[in-house]
Amino acid sequence: MVLAADGTLDRARHEQLDKHLETCATCRDALECQTETWELLSRRPSAPVPLGFSTRVMASLESNPVSGGSRWLDALDWGVWTLRLAPVAATLFMTVFLGLGRGTNTEPVVAIDFSELVMAWVAPDNDTALDAVTLLWTDDETDELLLDVLLIILNSADVLR
Amino acid sequence: MVTAEMTVWANLNFHLMNVTDTRNVYSRTDPDRATVDEALTGNVEAFETLVLRYQRQIVNYATAMIRDVSDTEDVAQDTFIRAYRALNQFRGDSSFKTWLYRIATNVARTHRDRRGRQSRLDGPGFHNDTQALQARDIPSSEANVEATVITRDAIDRALGVLPDELRVAIVLRDVEGLAYKEIAEVTRSPIGTVESRIFRARRALRPLLRPLVNAAKKKSIDDDVRTS
Numbered sequence: 001m002v003l004a005a006d007g008t009l010d011r012a013r014h015e016q017l018d019k020h021l022e023t024c025a026t027c028r029d030a031l032e033c034q035t036e037t038w039e040l041l042s043r044r045p046s047a048p049v050p051l052g053f054s055t056r057v058m059a060s061l062e063s064n065p066v067s068g069g070s071r072w073l074d075a076l077d078w079g080v081w082t083l084r085l086a087p088v089a090a091t092l093f094m095t096v097f098l099g100l101g102r103g104t105n106t107e108p109v110v111a112i113d114f115s116e117l118v119m120a121w122v123a124p125d126n127d128t129a130l131d132a133v134t135l136l137w138t139d140d141e142t143d144e145l146l147l148d149v150l151l152i153i154l155n156s157a158d159v160l161r
Numbered sequence: 162m163v164t165a166e167m168t169v170w171a172n173l174n175f176h177l178m179n180v181t182d183t184r185n186v187y188s189r190t191d192p193d194r195a196t197v198d199e200a201l202t203g204n205v206e207a208f209e210t211l212v213l214r215y216q217r218q219i220v221n222y223a224t225a226m227i228r229d230v231s232d233t234e235d236v237a238q239d240t241f242i243r244a245y246r247a248l249n250q251f252r253g254d255s256s257f258k259t260w261l262y263r264i265a266t267n268v269a270r271t272h273r274d275r276r277g278r279q280s281r282l283d284g285p286g287f288h289n290d291t292q293a294l295q296a297r298d299i300p301s302s303e304a305n306v307e308a309t310v311i312t313r314d315a316i317d318r319a320l321g322v323l324p325d326e327l328r329v330a331i332v333l334r335d336v337e338g339l340a341y342k343e344i345a346e347v348t349r350s351p352i353g354t355v356e357s358r359i360f361r362a363r364r365a366l367r368p369l370l371r372p373l374v375n376a377a378k379k380k381s382i383d384d385d386v387r388t389s
Binding site for chain 2: 050062
């Protein structure tokens with residue numbers, strides 16, 4: 001039907017269609033609709049080329065010479081890629097945001113809680129031990145080493161008593 | 162005995178041969194190939210020849226696709242600039258003409274999407290393209306420049322109502338006069354899909370263009386009366 005309307009249907013198929021149209025009013029209407037629209041659109045007056053168009057194009061090419069890096073970037077359809085990459089960007093942002101949030105919040109809380117526990121445990125009756133622990137604490141020693149030192153100090157204090 | 166692996170290899174070879182054949186055919190038959198090769202060596206005048214050869218079609222296509230006359234030149238100009246910058250990527254598996262139309266289609270789409278976002282920000286009523294043609298859109302039977310502009314604008318406004326894929330197909334066929342095979346290359350769609358889109362587009366446009374069709378028929382009758 002489409003091809004028949006704009007005159008590109010081959011002869012054999014056109015004959016078949018003509019036979020069918022003799023008995024089918026619906027298809028006759030459809031063909032008339034297709035033909036009418038095609039005739040009107042094919043006679044649409046062409047838009048004129050703006051004066052000096054090619055000169056401006058060439059001047060634009062000369063003022064913006066091709067750089068090796070931008071060739072493939074220019075070929076991309078950024079309207080489409082922006083939409084396609086938006087979910088990926090959102091996921092990355094959320095991951096980074098949540099990751100940073102966890103990293104900044106947890107460590108100080110654990111460190112403060114643990115140091116307070118140690119202080120409460122050691123401070124009442126052993127000032128020497130407290131000083132040792134404080135020194136170790138400022139030297140950024142591991143928790144395991146710190147506990148070992150504390151146990152040694154406390155055991156030695158018990159032996160002395 | 163034919164194994165599945167052998168079948169896959171046979172299919173792959175067949176596909177590669179087809180691709181190679183297509184390229185060879187276009188390299189031999191594309192009337193622009195020699196000029197494109199010249200432009201690829203850095204000959205700017207050769208590219209200017211291509212601009213002069215296709216500027217009328219691309220400007221006309223841009224006008225039908227985006228309708229906004231003030232932006233038509235930007236879209237057409239951007240098409241040629243992108244073509245120039247991507248010329249080394251032109252592999253010759255389609256003709257230069259269809260390749261250029263494909264670029265123009267992408268540029269027009271990007272432009273229209275940007276404009277669409279802008280008009281949504283501007284609020285409703287900025288463009289009301291969904292109505293059929295009004296009486297003032299129908300040119301008088303006097304042939305003059307104004308009537309030409311009004312007719313073109315009325316058609317372009319009707320085209321603007323269509324969904325993008327239908328509009329691209331019908332503009333390329335009925336306005337630009339490309340063959341169905343060429344449209345299939347531009348849109349990277351099967352020919353059957355192209356035909357279906359054109360059928361639907363023409364059917365959708367008919368009620369919108371009816372006043373123009375009637376005016377054209379009346380003009381034809383008037384002309385017949387005058388000559389007789």
